[in-house]
Amino acid sequence: MTTWLLVFLTAVQLVEAYRRRDPVLFGIGVSIANFYTLRSVILATGWEPAEPPYLFDAESSALYSAVDLLVCLWIVCILATPIGRISQETWNAAPSRSAPNEPRVTQIAVWPAALAVGAMVIWLLVSGGGFAAVQRAARIGDAEGGGTGIYLALPSILLVVALWRxxxxxxSQRQPGVVGIAALLLxxxxxxxxxxxxxxVAGLLALVIGAIMRMRIRARFSARLLMILAAAAVLVPQIALWLKALRDETLATAVNAVNQAEFSKALNAIYYDGFSLVVRDSDRFVVKPSRFVFFEQSTSVIPSAIWPDKPDLSSIGKWLRQQYEPSRVNGWPxxxxxxxYLLFGVVGIPLGAILTVLAARMVLLAASKLDANVGIELAALWSLVVFKAGLDAEFFAxxxxxxxxxxxxxxxxxxxxRVAPPALARFHRYRRAHT
Incomplete structure (x- = not known):
């Protein structure tokens, strides 16, 4: 019963986000559906066992019900928080004539980022000993807290400006250009x-969410666009499965093919399992992470090469796994x-939800002020890769x-x-027209 209540509330969040024209709330809803709702359905139907199987038994249904209700409370608190809801005019469906040189900035922004990312890729491949060696070193270094996340800064810039382009x-042309698509693929x-x-996956979903939100803004549905969205709903999970299989093969892991048992892992949908362990065993943990972990994790992006004496800042997922498997470095998020919930108990659920909505409004405002034409896609991307299911301990990093x-x-x-932001440029035009 609680599983279907969670399914219902997840659908309500997505519909409400669509009604509000809110891509951040929509993206958070997509992450909740992937991390918790989908996994709850999978476990309720017995399609896959919980991960890891040896920590769960057949009598875990009451535990799953408790987790379902906590996630439901999280969704309800997010929807009920009225902090700074966006207005109907936040997104401008028409092309913005923000400033004379704005198209020029859009054209040139891709090139420095693309050249920097290309140089980084070549340097990593040459100095790292090939594709598989670089990927393995990046995965191990990230798990061990080596700060390899800083290398993601350059591709993140390129992805943002590629979506912008x-x-x-x-x-301007009614179709994406070759340069923008090439930058996205790079x-x-x-x-x-x-x-x-x-x-x-988030970059592809950002384009899809942008299309959904713009259909709502224009109050006009296109049969062709709906077909594209339906195809995306099928293809995006398949792309995630294929990427995991390719990465596992590259890293020479024990997984030879993506089968039914790997579906949830391929979609990163096992957050539910880790949450279940926290709910069941939180009272048994002798030492818990500091409540300042939200701020401590912000330094995790600094490489050890720059900060040799950087303290060992384990993520909550890594800490949780080491409570059961002390020798492992990969975490259970x-x-x-x-x-x-782990840091503050049940009261932490509404507190975290309120802060999530507050942060989401700030990000939404920043995206709309940066450029209303591409702000929807940027806000959707940021909701999927920065917020995920909400404001967690690694949000600031x-x-x-x-x-x-x-x-x-x-x-x-x-x-x-000398290009003014779109909102400021519109203000100057208004002032010139009325003075």
Whole structure:
């Protein structure tokens, strides 16, 4: 029963996000559906066992019901928090004539980022000993806290400006250009080289969510667009499965093919299992992570080469797994609801949800002010790779790589080319017309 209540509330969040024209809330809903709702259905139907199987038994249904209700509470608190809901005019469906040089900035923004990412990829391949060696080193270094996440900053910039270029091409030419698509594919390759699949899937989903939100803004449905969205609903999970199989083969792991037992792992849908362990065993843990872990994790993006004496800052997922398997370095993530529940108990669920909505409004405002034409895609991308299911312990570290660095890059280009942000340019036009 609780499984279907969770399915219902997840659907309500997605519908409400669509009604509000809110891509961040929609992206968070997609992550909740992937991390918790889908896994709850899989476990309820007996399609796959819980992970790891030796920590769960056949009598875990009451535990799953408790986890379902906590996630339901998380969703309800997010939907019930009225902090800074966006207005009907936040997104401008028409092309923005923000400033004379804005198209020029859009055109040139891709090239420095693409050259930097290309140089980084070549350097890693040459110095690292090949594709498989680089990917293995990146995965192990990230798991051991080596700070390899800093290398994701360059591909993240390229992915953001590639989406910006693609959207600009669609506005001006009614179709994406070759440069934008090539930049997008280059960023995908760089992410995969660094052992990261999530940004690839998130980049594709950001385009899909952007299309969904723009259908709502224009109040017009296209049969062709609906067919594209239906195809995306089938193809995106398949791409995630294929990428995991390819990465497993590259890393020479024990997995030879993606089968039924690997479905949830391929979609990163086992947050539910880690959350279940937290709910069941939180009272048994002698030492828990510090409640300041939200701020401590923000330093995890600094490489050990720059900060040799950097303290060992284990993520909550890594800490959780080492409570059961002390020798392992890969973690069992629990997601934002699990982080807040572990550190603050049940009261942490509404507290974390409120802070999630507050942070989401700030990100939504930043995306719309940066460029209303591509803000929907940017907000959707940031919700999928920065927020995921909400504001968790690693939120600030991801925000530095995915929001701060790309925004600073775009603002510097605008300043150099004397381009005002769209909102400021519209204000100046209004003032000139009425004075």
């Amino acid at each position: 693609i959207r600009s091409d669609v506005i 960023s995908f390759f760089a992410f995969f080289l660094l052992g990261s699949r999530t940004p690839i 629990v997601g934002a609801p699990g982080d807040w 991801r925000a530095v790589v995915w929001i701060l660095v790309p925004v600073v890059y775009i603002l510097l280009l605008r300043k150099k080319n």
